[in-house]
Amino acid sequence: MPVHLENEATLVAEAKEGNAEAFTVLVNQYERNIFRLALNITSNKEDAEDVLQESFLKAYTNLGRFQGNSRFYTWLVRIAVNESLMKLRKRRSDRQVSLDEKLETEDDGLLPREIVDWGDNPEQHYAKTEWQEILAEATQTLEPAFRTVFTLRDVEQLSTEETAEALGLSVPAVKSRLLRARLKLRQRLNKYFK
């Protein structure tokens, strides 16, 4: 989750009044997070850019409906998640992608293999950008239903409840997918630390 702007409430209020400059400050603060979120969900740079633009345009248009009950950022994330899922579904309309699809719920295959110690700071062995690419690629290997939950929960650090609400899933469904996503990613990252 990006740094919370101290004057965010003021900026939002000014943007509501039609102050374009105030809105631009919000955009500049969150554009990188929203792009990453969209890229993580859609796995496609063009789609992510479309999502980025459409999300901020939509946010501006609908700003009057933002009640201030949640953080502006979590409200924005919800818009971006919806836009991303629409893109994902459009692109994969041939083989229906659904976040509601019945995923394996048994414990089979959950038990981790190849258990090795990673040492204290495994990421120090990689250059910053190289490391960020490794992380992005690892999430891309997850099924959409898993990587979407993981992205909201562990990358953008929304709460379980916020994640459930943003995705229209139950809390237990979020938890079960999150566990699987975390274990799968742990497994993917393993090879970089052996």
Next chain:
Amino acid sequence: MNCKGVVRELSDFLDGELAPDLLKELEQHIQKCKNCRLVVDTTRKTIEIYCDAEPLPLPEGVHQRLQQALANKLGRQPS
């Protein structure tokens, strides 16, 4: 609690949401079981790595095209 149980409760444990009785059982197990201890540690590390990761700078041109799209929209008087 056995190894399977540890994995099942792993997320709640790492999120600090595990019920006290289960927490105790889990802690007792990982004290004895090195494999589970490593799974807990490396999964915790996985989460930390992603939490701490700064988003990359936007690819070339993306910021400019976003600004342009917004300017087109914001140029008009919002209703």
